[in-house]
Amino acid sequence: MDHFDFILAGSGAAGLGLAYHMVNSPLRDCSILIIDKEVKNKNDRTWCYWTDQTTLLDTIVYRSWDHLKFISDDFERSFTLFPYQYHMIRGIDFYEKTTQVLSKHNVHFAHGAVEQIKDGEDIAEVVVGGTSYYGKWVFDSLFSPSEFHVDTSRYHDVKQHFKGWEIETNQDAFDPRVMTLFDFRTPQKGSMRFIYILPFSSRRALVEYTLFSARLLTEEEYAEGLSNYIQNILGLKEYRILAEEKGIIPMTDQPFPRCGGKRILFTGTKGGRVKPSTGYAFLRIQQDSAAIVQSLLKYGHPFHLPDSPWVFKMSDSVMLQLMHRRGNLMKPIFTQLFQNNPIHRIFRFLDETASPIDTILLMTSLSPLPFIQALLKLVILRRT
Numbered sequence: 001m002d003h004f005d006f007i008l009a010g011s012g013a014a015g016l017g018l019a020y021h022m023v024n025s026p027l028r029d030c031s032i033l034i035i036d037k038e039v040k041n042k043n044d045r046t047w048c049y050w051t052d053q054t055t056l057l058d059t060i061v062y063r064s065w066d067h068l069k070f071i072s073d074d075f076e077r078s079f080t081l082f083p084y085q086y087h088m089i090r091g092i093d094f095y096e097k098t099t100q101v102l103s104k105h106n107v108h109f110a111h112g113a114v115e116q117i118k119d120g121e122d123i124a125e126v127v128v129g130g131t132s133y134y135g136k137w138v139f140d141s142l143f144s145p146s147e148f149h150v151d152t153s154r155y156h157d158v159k160q161h162f163k164g165w166e167i168e169t170n171q172d173a174f175d176p177r178v179m180t181l182f183d184f185r186t187p188q189k190g191s192m193r194f195i196y197i198l199p200f201s202s203r204r205a206l207v208e209y210t211l212f213s214a215r216l217l218t219e220e221e222y223a224e225g226l227s228n229y230i231q232n233i234l235g236l237k238e239y240r241i242l243a244e245e246k247g248i249i250p251m252t253d254q255p256f257p258r259c260g261g262k263r264i265l266f267t268g269t270k271g272g273r274v275k276p277s278t279g280y281a282f283l284r285i286q287q288d289s290a291a292i293v294q295s296l297l298k299y300g301h302p303f304h305l306p307d308s309p310w311v312f313k314m315s316d317s318v319m320l321q322l323m324h325r326r327g328n329l330m331k332p333i334f335t336q337l338f339q340n341n342p343i344h345r346i347f348r349f350l351d352e353t354a355s356p357i358d359t360i361l362l363m364t365s366l367s368p369l370p371f372i373q374a375l376l377k378l379v380i381l382r383r384t
Contacts, residue, residue, distance in 0.1 A: 001108065004033040007126050007135030009114050011036035013047065013285050014141035014268025016098040021289040023105045024056055026297060032107045033135065035114055035128055040099070043092035046206075046245065047282035048198070050347055052083040055286060060093040063200060067178040070338040071185060072331060078178055079343040086179055088198060089282070114142060119261025137302055139292070140260055141268035145250065154381060155254035156320035157214060160279035162196070163222035164208035166243040169236055174199035182338070184331045185233050186225060191215075191327035195229050204242070207234075212251065212279075212323045212330070222246070249279040253317040258305065265292070265302045276316035277323075278350055311359060312352045314375075321374040321381075329370050340365035 006022065008015040011034050019032050046062075065086045068079045112129040117138060124138040150157035180197035187193070191213035199205040209225040211217065217225075230236050256272025258265060267273070273288050274281040288305070295304040322329055337346065341362055348354040349362050363371075 002133050004135045005030035006032045007133055007138045008034045010141035011040055013282055017286050018139055018289040019102055019107060020098045021293050023102060025293045028105055033133055035110045037113045040095040043090055045091040047089045049283035050084050050086045051283060060089055060097045061087045062090045063088045065179040069178050069180045071183040072335040075335050075339055084347055119264055124263035138264045139267050140264060141270055143270040150252050150254050155252055156324050158212055158251040158320050158323050160212055160249040160251055161216050162208045162210040163246040164206050165226055165241045166206045167239045168204045168242055169239045172202040173236055174202055174205045176201050182334060186229055188328055188331055192323055192330035214324060251276050251279050253320055277319040308352055317378055318371055318374045321378055322370060336366050
């Protein structure tokens with residue numbers, strides 16, 4: 001079998017997520033081919049997101065929290081999230097759930113490196129290991145950081161990079177009901193640095209040292225940041241490291257093309273689904289999958305997709321400008337943000353669902369000078 005209705009290049013959050021949305025829709029009987037060089041059978045990552053809506057993946061949520069904490073040097077607050085919840089999904093649970101459901105439908109898998117994707121008038125061709133497969137529509141989520149280049153003369157190239165330890169202690173050290181989104185009690189050293197904590201029990205938690213910057217750290221620097229925080233801020237002298245995770249997420253305001261041809265759509269990170277100013281992507285990818293399905297059903301093609309309003313694109317660019325050029329200001333800016341706004345307004349703004357009043361109230365809660373300066377620099381950058 002070499003002809004399919006849909007070919008999905010990549011079996012990560014975007015590829016498996018889109019196929020999962022397809023089989024949970026009137027497209028369920030269409031033929032689907034999913035191609036990836038790897039077999040997804042390991043717990044290689046975790047995804048987190050906040051939401052006040054039910055989703056198709058609620059049954060595989062590993063942990064949820066209904067309280068969120070923000071901590072800075074002279075300010076600390078715990079927020080009640082209701083009606084929102086902060087969810088965590090493990091990679092292995094996502095892979096197993098989606099492949100289990102997909103196996104009951106007309107879905108096929110091919111393992112190998114995608115060598116070429118050729119557009120066509122009525123059909124596209126995907127070449128894998130010298131074998132050609134043909135699809136009415138091809139969805140390409142195969143993102144290669146080494147092949148992605150930001151035009152830094154016009155756009156920003158910031159990375160969210162992190163290293164996390166899942167630790168266990170012999171004493172109660174965490175409140176399992178409250179996750180910590182930001183703890184800025186760590187030396188900033190000219191760039192935005194914070195600790196992110198997901199507690200699984202009173203004695204076990206994922207503690208991540210996270211940075212928003214252009215320069216990556218050495219393995220020793222990440223480990224030093226984690227151990228200093230755990231020992232000096234949490235006061236834990238004895239703990240066991242059960243697991244580690246690390247990652248790099250591209251954060252840029254350079255536009256990502258969605259259309260790769262008449263029959264090709266880019267999805268996932270390759271399709272620009274990472275929120276430029278936060279690095280969050282998982283829920284945006286699933287929402288994009290739902291929108292692709294609706295476009296196929298209503299218009300007969302996958303290209304009728306919503307775009308981010310200009311005000312949120314501009315705010316992303318301004319935040320990236322500050323992160324890149326004035327990282328020392330991010331700690332006081334985020335402290336003001338969480339000190340002067342309810343968490344639901346912050347979430348709506350980051351979700352790009354904020355009303356004009358929400359947006360005005362949030363913007364006026366922050367000291368204006370750094371943002372005006374960043375906006376002026378941004379205007380100059382775009383005009384040169």
